[in-house]
Amino acid sequence: xxxxxxxxxxxxxxxxxxxxxxxxxxxxxxxxxxxxxxxxxxxxxxxxxxxxxxxxxxxxxxxxxxxxxxxxxxxxxxxxxxxxxxxxxxxxxxxxxxxxxxxxxxxxxxxxxxxxxxxxxxxxxxxxxxxxxxxxxxxxxxxxxxxxxxxxxxxxxxxxxxxxxxxxxxxx
Amino acid sequence: xxxxxxxxxxxxxxxxxxxxxxxxxxxxxxxxxxxxxxxxxxxxxxxxxxxxxxxxxxxxxxxxxxxxxxxxxxxxxxxxxxxxxxxxxxxxxxxxxxxxxxxxxxxxxxxxxxxxxxxxxxxxxxxxxxxxxxxxxxxxxxxxxxxxxxxxxxxxxxxxxxxxxxxxxxxxxxxxxxxxxxxx
Numbered sequence: 001x002x003x004x005x006x007x008x009x010x011x012x013x014x015x016x017x018x019x020x021x022x023x024x025x026x027x028x029x030x031x032x033x034x035x036x037x038x039x040x041x042x043x044x045x046x047x048x049x050x051x052x053x054x055x056x057x058x059x060x061x062x063x064x065x066x067x068x069x070x071x072x073x074x075x076x077x078x079x080x081x082x083x084x085x086x087x088x089x090x091x092x093x094x095x096x097x098x099x100x101x102x103x104x105x106x107x108x109x110x111x112x113x114x115x116x117x118x119x120x121x122x123x124x125x126x127x128x129x130x131x132x133x134x135x136x137x138x139x140x141x142x143x144x145x146x147x148x149x150x151x152x153x154x155x156x157x158x159x160x161x162x163x164x165x166x167x168x169x170x171x172x
Numbered sequence: 173x174x175x176x177x178x179x180x181x182x183x184x185x186x187x188x189x190x191x192x193x194x195x196x197x198x199x200x201x202x203x204x205x206x207x208x209x210x211x212x213x214x215x216x217x218x219x220x221x222x223x224x225x226x227x228x229x230x231x232x233x234x235x236x237x238x239x240x241x242x243x244x245x246x247x248x249x250x251x252x253x254x255x256x257x258x259x260x261x262x263x264x265x266x267x268x269x270x271x272x273x274x275x276x277x278x279x280x281x282x283x284x285x286x287x288x289x290x291x292x293x294x295x296x297x298x299x300x301x302x303x304x305x306x307x308x309x310x311x312x313x314x315x316x317x318x319x320x321x322x323x324x325x326x327x328x329x330x331x332x333x334x335x336x337x338x339x340x341x342x343x344x345x346x347x348x349x350x351x352x353x354x355x356x
Binding site for chain 1: 278280285286288289290291292294295298301302305306317318319320321322323324325326343350352353354
C-alpha cells in the first residue's frame with residue numbers, strides 16, 4: 001500500500017509526458033502521425049517515436065474496419081489533420097497490410113542528433129513503402145562457414161545428450 | 173517599540189547598525205523632545221554586541237572584529253587534504269570516463285557504429301536518396317495536399333514497371349539504380 005507520494009520520484013511510471021501537457025501531447029502525436037502517413041518514414045526523438053508507434057498501428061487497425069464505418073472515419077478524421085490523407089489511409093495503407101495482423105511499423109535508433117542537444121533519435125516507417133531501404137541489422141545466412149560449423153556442433157551435442165538419455169532409461 | 177534582532181551575517185552588521193542610527197536620528201528630528209535613550213532590541217538573540225557599543229569607532233576595525241567574531245559559524249576544513257586522499261577521490265572509477273565496448277563495424281561501409289544503432293554513413297546515404305525522391309514527388313504532385321490514393325514506386329534510368337506494379341504512381345529518378353536499393 002502506498003503510504004506516501006514523493007513528488008520528484010517517478011520509479012515504475014510507464015506513461016510519458018510529452019509537450020506542454022496531455023492535450024499538447026495529443027496534438028504532437030497528431031502532427032507526427034499525419035507526417036508519417038504522408039511521408040511513410042519519419043525521424044524524431046526516440047521518446048516521441050516510441051509513443052507514436054502504438055498510435056500508428058492502432059490507426060491501421062481502425063482503418064481495417066472499413067471506409068463506411070462511422071467510428072473509423074471519425075478516428076481518421078481526428079488523427080489526420082491533412083484531409084487528403086484519409087483516402088490514402090483507407091485505399092493505400094490498409095490494403096497493403098490486409099494479410100498481416102500487426103507489425104505494420106518498424107522503429108530503429110539513429111545516431112544522436114547533430115545539434116547541441118545530441119538528442120536520442122529514432123526513425124519509424126510503415127513497412128512495404130517505396131522508399132530506399134534502411135540499413136537494417138540482419139543476421140548472417142545459415143550457409144556461412146561459421147554458422148554451418150555451429151549447426152554441426154549443436155547437432156552433435158543433441159545427439160550425445162539423446163544417446164545418454166536412452167542409455168540411462170533402461171537403468172531406471 | 174519591540175524590535176526583534178535576527179543574527180545577520182558579518183557584512184550586513186555594519187549596514188544594519190547604520191540603518192538603526194539613521195532611524196534614531198530621524199525619530200529625534202521628528203520629535204525633538206523624545207527621550208534619547210539608547211534603544212535596544214526588546215528581544216535579543218545570542219550574538220556579538222552590536223548596538224550597545226558607541227558609534228564613534230572607525231568602521232574598519234568594527235567590521236574586522238565583527239567578522240573575526242562571527243567566523244565561528246562558518247564551515248571550514250580542519251586539515252589539509254593530502255595528495256594521496258585527493259588522488260583517491262579524483263581517480264575513483266565513478267569519476268573516470270567509462271569505456272564503451274558496444275562498438276561494431278558496419279558490414280556494408282566499414283564505418284564504426286554502435287551495436288543497437290544504425291550506421292551513420294549508410295543512413296545518411298539513404299536520407300539523401302529519399303530527399304531526392306521526395307523532391308521529385310513534390311514536383312510531380314505540383315502543390316500541397318495532393319497525396320494520391322494509389323501506391324507509389326520509384327523507377328531509375330532504363331527501368332520499366334513489372335507486371336505486379338501496374339496501377340502504381342511512378343516517380344522517375346534521373347540516375348542509375350544504387351546497388352543497395354534492390355528492386356523487390
